[in-house]
Amino acid sequence: MIKLVGKFGTAVLMAGALMLAGCSASPSPQAEPKTEFNIGWSIYAGWMPWPYAQQAGIVKKWSDKYDIKINLVQVNDYVESVNQYTAGKFDGVTVTNMDALTIPAAGGKDTSAIIVGDYSNGNDGILLKGANSLAAIKGKQTYLVELSVSHYLLARGLESVGLKSTDVPTVNTSDADIVAAFGAPDVSAAVAWNPQLSVMKGQAGVTQVFSSADIPGEILDLMVVDTATLKANPNLGKALAGIWYETVALMQQQDAKGAEARAAMAKLSGATPEMFDSQLKTTFLYADPKAAVAATNAPELVTKMTLVRDFSFSKGLFKGAASADAVGIGFPGGKTLGDPARVTLRFDDSFMKLAADGKL
Secondary structure: OOOOOHHHHHHHHHHHHHHHHHOOOOOOOOOOOOOEEEEEEOOOHHHOHHHHHHHOOHHHHHHHHOOOEEEEEEOOOHHHHHHHHHOOOOOEEEEEHHHHHHHHHOOOOOEEEEEEEEEEOOOEEEEEEOOOOHHHHOOOOEEEOOOOHHHHHHHHHHHHOOOOHHHOOEEEOOOOOHHHHHOOOOOOEEEEEOOHHHHHHOOOOEEEEEEHHHOOOOOEEEEEEEHHHHHHOHHHHHHHHHHHHHHHHHHHOOOHHHHHHHHHHHHHHOOOHHHHHHHHHOEEEOOOHHHHHHHHHOHHHHHHHHHHHHHHHHOOOOOOOOOHHHOEEEOHHHOEEOOHHHEEEEEOOHHHHHHHOOOO
C-alpha cells in the first residue's frame, strides 16, 4: 500500500480496513424509515445544482411533497465528504464513479448510484509547464490527488503515449492545496479537476496535454445513497430526482431565469459567471432523465466500469481482495460485473425512470 498524506490516505486506509471485514456475502443491514436525511456535497461544476436548489427553495419544495427533510451539507474537502458518507455521517453524497467504488463500495458499504448527473468532458486535465506534449511528462514529479480520478486520468493518458505509471513519480496533494502547489516554480506537472483546473491553466507557460474529453464517459459524477436507507425510504430517492431534474432544467434555460440560476451557482462555487459557464462547456450534463436512463443501461457503462475497477484493483484499492471481481457492481436488468454475491455498488435507474416518465 502506498503511504499517503492528507485526507485521501485516511480514505484509503478506512476503505481497506472495512474491506477486510466487509468482503463476505452478508446481506445489507436493515435501515429504519425516517423523515430527515443528510446529503454531503463538495464544489464541482456538475454538482452546483444541489446547493443552488437549496438556496432557491427547490429542495424544500420536493422534500415537502414527500413529507421529509433533506439537509444538504457542504464539505470543503471532496474526499473527506466521501469519507464521512462511508462512516455513516451522511445518507448520500456527490461522488465520482471511481471514488464510489474504491471508498464506500470497496469498504463493504452497499451504495446505490441513483442519479448519473454528468460525465467530465474536459473538467479533468493533465497540465505541463514549458511543454505541449504529454510524452514530455516522463520523469517529472506530478502533483495530484493520488488514487483518485486524477490518478486514473493520468494512467489513461500515459497509456495513450506508450508510457507506464512507473515512468512518472507522483506527489499526493489535496484538491484544496493543488493550485498553490502548482504555482511553485519547481513544479511542472499536475493533474486536477475544475474549478482548480481552470485557475491552473491560466498560469503563464501552462499547457493542457490530456483531458477527460479524450476518454468521454469514463469519469461519471453521481448522486449516491446508502442502499439500505434507500430501500427503507424510497421517497428520498424520489425527492432527490425531482430536485435534480427541476434544477438542471432551469439552469439549461437560455433566458434571464437560466442566466440568473447559473450566476448563483457560479457565486456558490467561488467562480465568476464566465468561469462557471466555461466549466459547464466541459461538463456533459444529463439534463434529460431519458438520456441518463439510456446511459445507465448502455453496454458501454459496463465496459467503462471494467476499466475503472481494473485500475482500482491494480493500485491496491481493493485491499485484501484476490482479484478485481471481489467488489461486485450491479447494473439495471440484473447485469453484474464481478462477484454477484458481493455487489456493493449498484447503478439504480428506477428514480431516473420515474422522472423520465413524469411519475415523481
